[in-house]
Amino acid sequence: MDRGLARVLFVDLSRHRFWLEERPELFRDRLGGTGVGIELLHERCPKGVEPLAPENPIVFAVGPLTALFPLASKTVALFKSPHTGNLGESHCGGRSALAIRLAGYGAIVIQGRSELPVYLVITEAGVAFRDARALWGLSSSFTVGRIIREREGGAGLRTILRIGRAGENLVTYANVVAESYRHFGRLGLGAVLGSKNLKAVVIAGRGRIPVANRANYNRLYKELFDKAVGSELLKKYHDLGTPQNVRPLNAIGALPVRNLAAGRYVGEPPFTGEFLAERYLGRRLACAGCPVACIHLAALREPYPAEPYFYKTTFVSYDYEPIYSLGTMLGGEDPEGYLKLMDVVEHLGLDAMSCGVVLAWVTEAFQRGLVGERETGGLLPRWGHYPVYIEMVRRIAERQGEFYDLLAQGVDRAAQRYGGEEFALAFGGNEMAGYHTGPGAYLTLLSGARHSHLDSAGYSCDQQDLRAGRKRAPEELARTLFSEEARRQVLASLVICFFARGLYDLPTCGRCLSALGEPWDEEALLALGEDILRRKYEFKVREGFSLPALRIPKRISEIPTPLGPLTEGELRRGLAELERLLSPSQG
Amino acid sequence: MPGRLSVVDVERCVDCLLCAFACSRRFGEGGVARSAIAVRSVGGMERGFVVVVCRACSDPPCAAACPVGAIRKAGVGVRVDLEKCIGCGMCVQACPIGAVFWDEERGKPVICVHCGLCASFCPHGVLAFQEVAGG
Numbered sequence: 001m002d003r004g005l006a007r008v009l010f011v012d013l014s015r016h017r018f019w020l021e022e023r024p025e026l027f028r029d030r031l032g033g034t035g036v037g038i039e040l041l042h043e044r045c046p047k048g049v050e051p052l053a054p055e056n057p058i059v060f061a062v063g064p065l066t067a068l069f070p071l072a073s074k075t076v077a078l079f080k081s082p083h084t085g086n087l088g089e090s091h092c093g094g095r096s097a098l099a100i101r102l103a104g105y106g107a108i109v110i111q112g113r114s115e116l117p118v119y120l121v122i123t124e125a126g127v128a129f130r131d132a133r134a135l136w137g138l139s140s141s142f143t144v145g146r147i148i149r150e151r152e153g154g155a156g157l158r159t160i161l162r163i164g165r166a167g168e169n170l171v172t173y174a175n176v177v178a179e180s181y182r183h184f185g186r187l188g189l190g191a192v193l194g195s196k197n198l199k200a201v202v203i204a205g206r207g208r209i210p211v212a213n214r215a216n217y218n219r220l221y222k223e224l225f226d227k228a229v230g231s232e233l234l235k236k237y238h239d240l241g242t243p244q245n246v247r248p249l250n251a252i253g254a255l256p257v258r259n260l261a262a263g264r265y266v267g268e269p270p271f272t273g274e275f276l277a278e279r280y281l282g283r284r285l286a287c288a289g290c291p292v293a294c295i296h297l298a299a300l301r302e303p304y305p306a307e308p309y310f311y312k313t314t315f316v317s318y319d320y321e322p323i324y325s326l327g328t329m330l331g332g333e334d335p336e337g338y339l340k341l342m343d344v345v346e347h348l349g350l351d352a353m354s355c356g357v358v359l360a361w362v363t364e365a366f367q368r369g370l371v372g373e374r375e376t377g378g379l380l381p382r383w384g385h386y387p388v389y390i391e392m393v394r395r396i397a398e399r400q401g402e403f404y405d406l407l408a409q410g411v412d413r414a415a416q417r418y419g420g421e422e423f424a425l426a427f428g429g430n431e432m433a434g435y436h437t438g439p440g441a442y443l444t445l446l447s448g449a450r451h452s453h454l455d456s457a458g459y460s461c462d463q464q465d466l467r468a469g470r471k472r473a474p475e476e477l478a479r480t481l482f483s484e485e486a487r488r489q490v491l492a493s494l495v496i497c498f499f500a501r502g503l504y505d506l507p508t509c510g511r512c513l514s515a516l517g518e519p520w521d522e523e524a525l526l527a528l529g530e531d532i533l534r535r536k537y538e539f540k541v542r543e544g545f546s547l548p549a550l551r552i553p554k555r556i557s558e559i560p561t562p563l564g565p566l567t568e569g570e571l572r573r574g575l576a577e578l579e580r581l582l583s584p585s586q587g
Numbered sequence: 588m589p590g591r592l593s594v595v596d597v598e599r600c601v602d603c604l605l606c607a608f609a610c611s612r613r614f615g616e617g618g619v620a621r622s623a624i625a626v627r628s629v630g631g632m633e634r635g636f637v638v639v640v641c642r643a644c645s646d647p648p649c650a651a652a653c654p655v656g657a658i659r660k661a662g663v664g665v666r667v668d669l670e671k672c673i674g675c676g677m678c679v680q681a682c683p684i685g686a687v688f689w690d691e692e693r694g695k696p697v698i699c700v701h702c703g704l705c706a707s708f709c710p711h712g713v714l715a716f717q718e719v720a721g722g
Contacts, residue, residue: 002617067608067617067618068617070605098604101618102618102619102620142631145631146631157604157619179632180631180632180633181632181633206618206619206620206691207618207620208611208614208616208617208618208620208621208692209616209617209618210616210617211615211616211617214615214616215615217612217615218612218615221612225605225708229710234710282633283633283635284601285601285602285632286601286602286603287603288602288603288604289603289604289605289608290603291603291605291710291711293601293603293710293711295601297633315633
């Protein structure tokens with residue numbers, strides 16, 4: 001194994017110190033990424049710690065395939081989430097993973113709280129603590145990136161991870177932005193950085209990674225590259241990107257519209273991938289090491305109202321999930337309104353998905369009279385009216401007044417105070433993803449280790465079942481989701497982008513590891529995946545999590561899915577089976 | 588057949604860096620420590636990229652600047668004689684496009700040899716390896 005991978009860099013922000021620990025056994029046994037990360041979290045995160053306390057660690061981890069194989073482009077972050085009060089896990093691409101690996105680290109653990117705002121510069125030589133007082137309070141996360149990019153020279157591959165105002169103000173779903181258009185999006189890592197007075201982390205490296213079997217490595221790289229480039233995957237995610245999902249999900253009635261008052265638009269939705277590409281697509285980007293280039297930037301040309309013939313062009317990244325949360329969930333009809341809202345959300349550094357679901361809840365709660373102008377500070381939210389939404393997210397990021405302060409903590413908290421829990425669309429404390437496909441989607445959101453649609457992709461099972469004209473028993477569905485989530489733990493340990501899950505089946509993962517001199521077979525990888533999943537569940541139970549205690553909002557049963565109406569009972573049956581599978585005695 | 592590496596359409600570049608990684612794989616290693624090609628953003632990723640690589644000058648300033656004659660002009664581009672090279676870095680200073688890279692570990696320059704490997708891993712038609720008449 002490359003010795004660099006086994007190096008864990010520890011940073012103590014309270015004392016502005018750092019040190020290295022060599023952990024070869026940890027990386028040998030748990031590969032890297034999420035497998036290593038959850039162990040470091042078990043070690044370093046005190047039981048019951050307040051997520052915004054200095055003791056809450058942030059673990060960044062990469063894996064043995066990082067910087068060596070195509071689409072091995074992600075960094076895993078683990079922490080205790082201020083949003084759910086439990087396990088926080090978020091994945092980010094950009095240049096982050098390659099920069100960490102080429103700087104010579106497998107993982108970085110950040111603890112403590114700096115007395116003054118700082119940003120960190122991490123290189124092979126260690127950590128520099130830079131004064132960030134002049135960066136604190138800047139209105140845009142983009143500006144922070146530009147300033148640091150100019151100030152910090154340095155050759156090689158570099159990532160700049162930073163927070164916006166939302167992170168500074170500890171909005172529990174504040175994100176961390178990388179390379180302007182990529183994110184550690186979900187579960188509030190931005191607030192954890194904010195709580196540590198940590199404005200940004202710059203990581204740069206240009207180390208070389210030795211490979212055990214060069215001929216095998218080169219051959220395998222070529223094989224995977226050719227497969228990736230020749231696959232439907234590349235075409236699908238390169239051409240239209242994830243927004244290609246808008247049209248098919250609308251067609252089957254699985255696209256949440258107006259806080260899930262409906263599952264489709266009548267007629268063509270205004271934000272299809274096809275329409276956005278034709279009208280707005282300005283540039284595509286890739287994460288470092290990935291040939292797909294799924295990142296799509298819209299070029300939004302806007303006139304300055306007071307000056308004739310004067311325009312500004314803004315680049316706004318768009319993806320399926322933000323289109324759902326800030327577009328369809330808000331009953332949007334106007335793509336430019338959506339793009340402008342998305343742009344503001346990016347500058348403030350908020351998770352677009354949670355943010356959209358919060359705004360959707362506000363709109364419905366306002367319509368139903370649960371909250372009024374007194375709470376909203378005179379703003380009148382209504383479906384598709386973007387100027388009001390833009391003002392609302394500004395107030396959320398600033399936590400202005402009691403109402404916006406609660407909205408800054410997600411729909412669960414807001415609904416506990418004002419009512420409307422039956423249409424507060426969060427699962428395990430995390431706002432839902434854009435798939436009203438059937439029981440699989442919701443079982444994933446409820447049971448997934450990070451309450452993300454990507455944990456076990458139940459939305460995909462639902463769509464398979466729809467095509468096949470069948471419906472699985474909840475227990476069978478639960479077992480499928482458990483296996484899939486276990487398999488994804490392996491990918492997230494190596495660390496491979498989940499878009500490449502078709503390319504990297506477990507035998508292929510084993511062949512990649514063999515070329516690096518690490519013998520792993522399919523069976524061992526699968527066992528590891530299950531074990532990692534149980535270790536996460538163990539952490540969650542330690543921190544007070546209970547599957548049977550999860551709240552299931554009524555709204556999801558009121559609107560039929562493409563697989564028919566949902567019942568709470570079938571979801572509870574699925575959860576009971578998942579609880580059995582996740583219990584330590586099954587391991 | 589000798590060939591020359593060309594940046595044919597930089598607007599198509601997505602910053603995947605597969606070219607830089609391919610270059611280091613010549614040595615059977617990961618990373619970009621010994622890559623002779625780099626991609627940089629032009630003031631923010633939304634504004635696009637530049638691909639920095641040797642353009643095979645007909646009168647290469649790097650060769651002219653070398654005080655020990657370690658860089659000589661080849662059919663296409665230049666070749667560095669690493670035995671002769673004293674690691675002074677004059678070639679790096681001399682190249683106005685920044686295409687002389689530096690191998691920190693060895694303290695020697697890295698310059699594209701126009702083998703074309705990177706072009707074969709460029710998925711989006713930014714790079715091309717074109718045959719050169721007469722070599």
